[in-house]
């Protein structure tokens with residue numbers, strides 16, 4: 001793994017109070033900031049990106065689109081927001097309360113506004129003066145597709161592809177864990193056997209793709225970070241049915257791998273919620289695979305150095321950087 005100081009940047013100042021894992025995270029973040037690949041905003045997990053870093057994201061995205069081309073998925077995008085009603089139908093707050101991003105605005109009149117100005121001047125908490133709108137930030141960019149899917153899918157089912165921003169409220173100093181990040185998602189809604197075959201296809205495809213980028217990748221059965229006590233049962237169900245497979249890259253050592261892609265089999269979960277049926281009348285199944293574009297790009301910067309101009313020609317060609 002390339003941890004050398006190949007881009008002329010200083011190494012992060014050593015902080016003896018950090019665990020070795022946190023020190024490795026701080027060092028990687030420092031290299032990304034010092035090289036200008038990421039631009040700080042003052043909030044952990046929220047960064048701007050320079051054009052070099054954006055080119056890497058676009059290259060990864062283009063390569064992923066080529067991989068998906070045989071299925072000719074329908075390409076579409078949605079804004080990085082969900083109607084609150086969809087958010088609640090999916091049950092996001094029940095499962096992931098701590099990650100949610102509901103949108104609030106000011107709906108008061110002149111009196112309340114006067115109070116708002118006073119609190120702003122005083123640096124006081126103004127949250128009680130705001131009201132929840134009918135929007136939430138999107139936590140996974142496949143959700144809008146189930147909500148807007150035709151209620152009756154055709155024989156062959158439907159394949160979609162999308163790229164979009166997702167929000168998860170998990171501030172962290174780890175550059176592999178952002179609060180607002182982009183995903184490329186491939187989505188399949190079809191009869192159960194169709195969806196399972198599609199899932200097997202991507203299981204192989206995704207691992208091969210990430211290895212070809214020079215990343216050390218393994219796969220493992222995983223569960224979502226469900227919140228609280230009711231979440232425990234959901235975790236068990238997900239693990240025992242092997243519904244979530246993660247593609248884990250080695251950025252901070254073999255014992256601290258990070259998922260940069262996950263393949264999820266929802267069975268009839270979304271079909272049931274949104275009333276999607278196959279031509280034979282059964283509830284449609286669905287599966288999606290999401291690729292964290294920044295996570296893959298950060299893993300590449302860790303592996304090959306923060307200056308893509310110095311990456312090998314084969315990799316640069318694959319990512320359309322050469």
Ligand SMILES: [Zn+2]
Nearest residue numbers: 140142288290
């Ligand atoms: Zn998804």
